[in-house]
Amino acid sequence: TPPLIKTIQQLKHEIELLEALDGIEIAFTTLNTDPNTRLNPIDQHYEQLKCKLYSIEKNEDIYILIDKYLQSTHASTHQQYKMEIEHVFKVERENENTLFKDVGNKMLLWHGSRLANFAGIMRQGLRIAPPEAPGVSKINLKFIYYECKCVENVNNQQSRIVFKQQEILRI
Numbered sequence: 001t002p003p004l005i006k007t008i009q010q011l012k013h014e015i016e017l018l019e020a021l022d023g024i025e026i027a028f029t030t031l032n033t034d035p036n037t038r039l040n041p042i043d044q045h046y047e048q049l050k051c052k053l054y055s056i057e058k059n060e061d062i063y064i065l066i067d068k069y070l071q072s073t074h075a076s077t078h079q080q081y082k083m084e085i086e087h088v089f090k091v092e093r094e095n096e097n098t099l100f101k102d103v104g105n106k107m108l109l110w111h112g113s114r115l116a117n118f119a120g121i122m123r124q125g126l127r128i129a130p131p132e133a134p135g136v137s138k139i140n141l142k143f144i145y146y147e148c149k150c151v152e153n154v155n156n157q158q159s160r161i162v163f164k165q166q167e168i169l170r171i
Contacts, residue, residue, distance in 0.1 A: 066085065
């Protein structure tokens, strides 16, 4: 018999485990390979994400801008570590460019997420957490949370993947 959940802290911990399993299940379902296809499994995985990924080179303007933004939004209260970009990828999800084509007033903002959520976000986009889901920090917000300081998202996440509009940054 599993142990009884007696405290809010234990309940939050169990909800976090269920969320992680949900993310893993989405990733597993998304990345399930078909043995009858001629594509190799890695190509099948990328195809099932239903998006295109493009590597951004270090000398490209957008990479330089993201790096500058990363360094300039690293809060002075978090100087115990330095952040560096490992890779930047541009993500093109199906129909997303048409959906957001006419949206004005765009800003560079950061959104962090756990590694287990990565395949689901790539395939389905960012989703609002259910009301029972625990917050990742002292701020327990139930909407898609963006931050103008990258370091806040890095500190609030167990993984080090940060999203900036349609760019992905692995720190």
